[in-house]
Amino acid sequence: MEMKELDYKTFEGLFKGLDSQQNNMFAHSQVRENEAKYQLVFQNAPIGLIHFDKNGVITSCNDTFVRIMGSSHEALIGMEIAKLPDKRVVKLLKSALNGKYGHLEGIYTSVSGGKPIYGKLNFQPIINDEGQVMGGVGILEDITERKEYQQRLEYLSKSDPITGLFNRTYFEQYLDSVNTGLFKEKMAIIVCDIDDLKLVNDTMGHSAGDRLLVAAGKLLKDSTPIDSVAARIGGDEFAILIPVHSPDTIEDFEQKLEKNITLHNEKHPDLPVSISYGYAVSDENQNDMKALFRKADLLMYRDKNQHRRLSRNSKIQRFLHYRQPAASCSPARTATLKAHITAFCEFLNISQVVIHYILGLADYHDIGKAGLEKCQISGQFTEEEAMLEMQKHCEIGYRIALSSDEISIFANAILKHHEFWNGKGYPLGIKGQEIPLECRIFSIVCAYDELIINGLSRAEAFKKLQDMAGRELDPEFIRMFILFMEQKDSDT
Structure with a gap:
């Protein structure tokens, strides 16, 4: 076949066609690539x-x-x-x-x-x-x-983490909104204080104190109208803002609160709630909510002072009732112990004042165990940890006693009744004559009674006491106690 010579224009047209085809192919490729991406x-x-x-x-x-x-x-x-x-x-x-x-x-x-x-x-x-x-x-x-996270943050920003009520910041903001005149009706501010929260924290632990706060917060919330604002504004302080819809608003609150507290304490006698409170109601001449708050706060403290002693004494009786129910705390054991103490002290010609201290120690020496009972039976401690925890009862009992006008005179003896003659007792580690007289006498009589309860004969108990002389117990009083008991036997 004869080949024809191709001129320049023919080549130019051919290359342009190929170039256009390649461009189309490239464009389609780009479209497919972009589509895939x-x-x-x-x-x-x-x-x-x-x-x-x-x-x-x-x-x-x-x-x-x-x-x-x-x-x-x-x-x-x-x-x-x-x-x-x-x-x-x-x-x-x-x-x-x-x-x-x-x-x-x-x-x-x-x-x-x-x-x-x-x-x-x-x-x-x-x-x-x-x-x-x-x-x-x-x-x-x-x-x-x-x-949900934003809502949680918002909730935390205005809520008390323990009681779930509003916190102080929110309550003060709400007071400011009332001050601006957004609410036209009368308002009442009630300031409340949980009685003896510190005593519960010191004696039963902060977990018990938290439970007391939760219970008190619920009682206050349940006793107020639905349109009220209840807040925890401090450690043991609460405040409530209530719209006064009728002359009976405050009286209704007081009656409901008293009823709710009574029902709660009947169900939970181990951790009863006592609340002091004061209130103030606004009028047409009293629109300053912060001034109204100060007035209610002052009245609350007056109420607290009036029934503080009653509240403390009721808690002391509760501590006595809920301490460990061991034989060492039974009424029969206490009566026997006190009889031996009185007779031994009279043998020693001890003054009636000191005898009174020792008899008080017999009644209240283990009062601090009320806050430890649940820890001991819950199994949450090892044996060593449980022993260390139990040793706290002297300090706990000391704080309980100091909080009561009636038994505060026994506080020092309660604190030191587990000190040893050789200085290896607790909680202070004092020794010898540094230990109060009433504690040294009480420890000997208490140790003797414990040995007899555990089944030892009198002779065996005397031998044990002599072994403890100079270590746990005062050696001179040990000698005098054995002499006293032997003389008592000969008299009978």
Whole structure:
């Protein structure tokens, strides 16, 4: 075949055709690559994505959207958004199909009817070059955890973490809002104080003190109208702001509180609640809520001073009742112990004042164990830890006694009744004559009675006491006690 010579223009046309073909192929390749990239982003996006057509029908959705909605691709694709029961979403769709961007934030129910979510939903229209709406894109973000966290922070910012009531900051802000005149009716401020919270903390531990606070907070909340604001404003102080709807508002509160406290204490005699309070009511000439608060606070302290002694003495009786129910604390054992103490002291020609101290020690020496009983029986300590915990009862009893006018004179003896002659006792480690006389006498009589209760004969008990002389017990008083008991036997 004869080859024709190709001129320059022929080559030029040929190359232009090839170049155009390559450009088209490259453009198609770029489109496919961009489409693949888009699908990769679409399917793996951490937010829910959908496409919908101009009729509002879902044409595609990613895995995140399926998961958020609690459904499947098969169930969602082809779904008509306009037929959803949520009218907010339908309204958002109509806005998008009219060429407008729409945004909605709120609670949504999943397609499967599961747990509602808190989400942010955006609908963006897709508009072609002619300005026609071809459909749109929906973006759904599940912000449930974020919203719950924000709500938790908001709750913590205005709530007391122990009682769940409002805190001081919120209460003061509320008082300021009342001062601005937002409330037209009369208001009453009640300031309350939990009696002897420090005593409970010192003797039974802060966990018991927290339980007392929780109980008191609930009693106050349950005794006030629903439109009142109750807050814990300090360690043992509470405040309540009550709208005065009638002349009986305060009286109703007092009656409900008294009734609720009585019922609570009948159910929980081991940790009774006692509340002192004072109140003040605003009038047309008294709009300064902070001045009203100060007046109520002053009246609360007057009330507290009036029944402080009664509250303390009732708690002392409770401590006596709830100390460890061992034989060492039984009424019969105490009576026998006191009889031996009296007789031995008279043998020694001890003054009646000292005898009174020792007899008081017999009654109250273990009062500090009331706060330890649950720790001992709960099994939460090892044997060594339990012993160390038990040794705290001297200091706890000391603090209890100091809090009571009636038994404060026995506080020093309660603190030191487990000190040893050789200085190896507790809690102070004092020794010899540093130990009060009443403690040295009490320890000997108490030790003897304990040995007899444990089944030892009198001779065996005397031998044990002699072994303890110079270590735990005063050796001279040991000698005198054995002499006293032998003389007593010979007299009988």
